Amino acid sequence: MSGDDRGAVSVxxxxxxxxxxxxxxxxVDAGGMVRALQRAENxxxxxxxxxxxxxxxxxxxxGGIxxxxxxxxxxxxxxxxSRAGATGTVAVADDLQSVTVTATITYRPTLLAAFGYRTRTLTGQSTARLINTN
Structure with a gap:
């Protein structure tokens, strides 16, 4: 055997x-961020x-509206x-027929933190509307 190949695998x-x-x-962390965003929306x-x-x-x-x-x-x-471990805002519409909630969740990367990837804040928003059948 020749000694020429020594260390080639190590490099x-x-x-x-x-x-x-x-x-x-x-x-791993992109998947984690997607899950965190879905959680914020949920x-x-x-x-x-x-x-x-x-x-x-x-x-x-x-019997009113x-x-x-x-x-x-x-x-x-x-x-x-608060129970879900999120922060956010709540806004009730002027007509009192809908409410919009914005939820904010923080995602901390597990592996990319070693490469300087910082904590990310992810936001989800949803609106619920009343249905009046009167």
């Missing part, structure tokens, strides 16, 4: 290992549905966001 591994690690990090949707159930009961029971109670809706959505 190849030294060159390819960081590139492969970066590629695996991209796959949390916003559920918080909006929760807020949409906070209606003005005296008006609804009296159903309207969202802004204070109760904001409290319900904020509580849901």
């Amino acid at each position: 190849l591994v030294a060159i390819l290992a960081p590139a492969l690690l970066l590629l695996v990090g991209l796959v 949390v916003a949707a559920q918080a909006a549905r929760t807020a949409g159930q906070a209606i003005d009961l005296p008006a609804a029971i009296g 159903k309207r969202i109670d802004p204070a109760a809706a904001t409290q319900a959505a904020s509580a849901y966001l």
